[in-house]
Amino acid sequence: MTMSVQAELPDQLARQGQELIKNGWAPDMNTLLTEALRRYLESHPEALAEAFVREDVQWGLHGGD
Amino acid sequence: MEATDSREMVIADAGPLIHLDELGCLDLLRDFSRVLVPDAVWREVERHRPTALIGLALERVQVEAADPRVATLSLTFTLHRGEREALTLLSCYPDALFLTDDTAAKLAAQAISTRVHGTLGLVVRALRRGQRSRDEVIGLLRAIPERTTLHIRPTLLREVISQVEAVGR
Numbered sequence: 330m331t332m333s334v335q336a337e338l339p340d341q342l343a344r345q346g347q348e349l350i351k352n353g354w355a356p357d358m359n360t361l362l363t364e365a366l367r368r369y370l371e372s373h374p375e376a377l378a379e380a381f382v383r384e385d386v387q388w389g390l391h392g393g394d
Numbered sequence: 395m396e397a398t399d400s401r402e403m404v405i406a407d408a409g410p411l412i413h414l415d416e417l418g419c420l421d422l423l424r425d426f427s428r429v430l431v432p433d434a435v436w437r438e439v440e441r442h443r444p445t446a447l448i449g450l451a452l453e454r455v456q457v458e459a460a461d462p463r464v465a466t467l468s469l470t471f472t473l474h475r476g477e478r479e480a481l482t483l484l485s486c487y488p489d490a491l492f493l494t495d496d497t498a499a500k501l502a503a504q505a506i507s508t509r510v511h512g513t514l515g516l517v518v519r520a521l522r523r524g525q526r527s528r529d530e531v532i533g534l535l536r537a538i539p540e541r542t543t544l545h546i547r548p549t550l551l552r553e554v555i556s557q558v559e560a561v562g563r
Contacts, residue, residue, distance in 0.1 A: 372471050372498040379550060381500050385511050386554050389518025390561060394402055394491075 336362075402491050403428045405483050406452070408438040408476055409495030409544070413513040415446035416542040417534050422520050423450055426491070432457045432479035457482050467505055471498040481506060495544060513544055518558060531558055 338346075346361050355361045404426045411431070414420045423429050429452050431439070436454045439446050457479040460468065464485055468478040477499040484492050484506050492503050495512040503510045517534050520526040526534070535555050538544055 368472055372501070374497075375547075377501065378497045379547070381497060381512070382514055382546065382550060382554070385515030386518050386557060388511055389515040389520075390522060390557065392519065392522070 402426045403430065403487060403489070404491045404493055405430045405432070405480055405487065406435065407480050407492070407494035407496065407499060408435050408442070410493040410513045410516060411435075411439050411446045411452075412443040413495065413538075413542045413544045414516065415443055416544075417513075417517070417537060419517070419520070419526075419534060420446060420450055422516050422525055425523055425525060428453060430455050430483060430487075430490070432476060432483050434474075434479045435476040438474075438476045455483060461485055463505070467502040471502040473499055473502060477502070513542075514538075514546070514554065518554070521558065521561065528558060528561060 346355075346358060349355050350357060350361065355364075402425075404423065406423075406429055411420070414422060429450065431447075431452045431454050433454060433456050436447065436452075460478055460482045464478065464481045467473070467481060473481070477494065477496060480492065480494065480499070481503060484490060484503060488507050490507070490509070492507060492510045493512060493516070494500055494503065494510065500510050500512070514535075517526075517531060520534075521528055521531045532555055535551065535558065538546065538551060539548065
């Protein structure tokens with residue numbers, strides 16, 4: 330199952346993606362954007378973001394500096 | 395109460411500079427002895443929020459090629475050029491405080507230093523350091539969703555505000 334998404338990309342980023350596709354390194358923009366999103370989600374898990382916020386607030390309130 | 399200079403050196407990523415400027419409280423960084431801004435971060439801020447570069451003694455730093463550890467971390471965490479340069483600088487000054495709001499950059503930075511914080515920490519710290527009153531800090535936290543491009547789950551932000559409200563009570 331897939332979902333259609335409309336997004337605006339900065340010119341330079343879109344051109345770099347198109348170049349990659351043109352040169353045969355990615356099949357199409359759908360695949361490229363899906364892979365980019367998958368990688369972003371893998372490196373930015375929500376639980377980790379929340380843990381960092383909590384650590385940050387503890388430092389802010391009780392840090393020794 | 396006037397805060398004393400904490401003598402810490404800071405390496406800044408774009409997020410905290412932009413978000414603090416959006417909140418009108420970039421002056422919180424005056425509490426640090428030096429604020430180093432890698433060249434790629436400087437250019438990123440210049441493009442998105444040029445006012446954040448005015449009025450504070452920020453030091454623009456040209457960063458040489460990344461060391462192998464940073465290069466590997468950058469690939470693993472798919473970091474931007476600015477984040478990569480900031481980590482390279484951090485590897486030269488591992489005792490510095492690294493300011494970033496990006497989860498992946500924080501995770502990567504922790505391989506080099508445990509002293510990694512973000513905008514929220516700085517805003518809350520302003521209370522401890524006497525830079526802002528409790529009400530002022532709460533006002534800044536409440537303004538985050540409307541005045542800034544910093545994204546945080548609303549229930550978590552409310553929890554943070556409650557923690558600040560409870561201080562000294």
